[in-house]
Amino acid sequence: MTKLKLGPVPDDKPVKVTVELPASLHRDLVAYAEVLGRETGQAVADPAKLIVPMLERFIGTDRGFAKARRSAQLAKLRTEN
Template sequence: MADLKLSKLPDRTPVKLTISILPDLKRALDDYAALYETAYGQAESVADLIPFMLASFLASDRAFAQMRKR
């Protein structure tokens, strides 16, 4: 086996997750998507934005990051 500097790539198979949310959150997400379009000039669906929103939230949570290091 070759000794490559690049390690084996992680699993990149998307995982579908279905959730139910309250109407207030749905309206807020729709508003966010509209603001995103205004800011960047490109429409993105709420479903496309949510994974990036969640990743950003988790990346900014220091307690969560510390717990995952252990």
């Protein structure tokens, strides 16, 4: 069984976003959706629905971003007090 970074995609209220993807990235997104569907048993009808969880996962696991965010929050707290 392949270990993917994404799990099942929650059925959430959609928000319309317009983005232009390179064709190669779109092909990869479609392929990822196919693999994810096989792994979870939940077909992904619209591969674009993977973009949000992928971005959330990317941001959530970016240690540099987390560190910068904590530093900014600490700096803000210091200036408020």
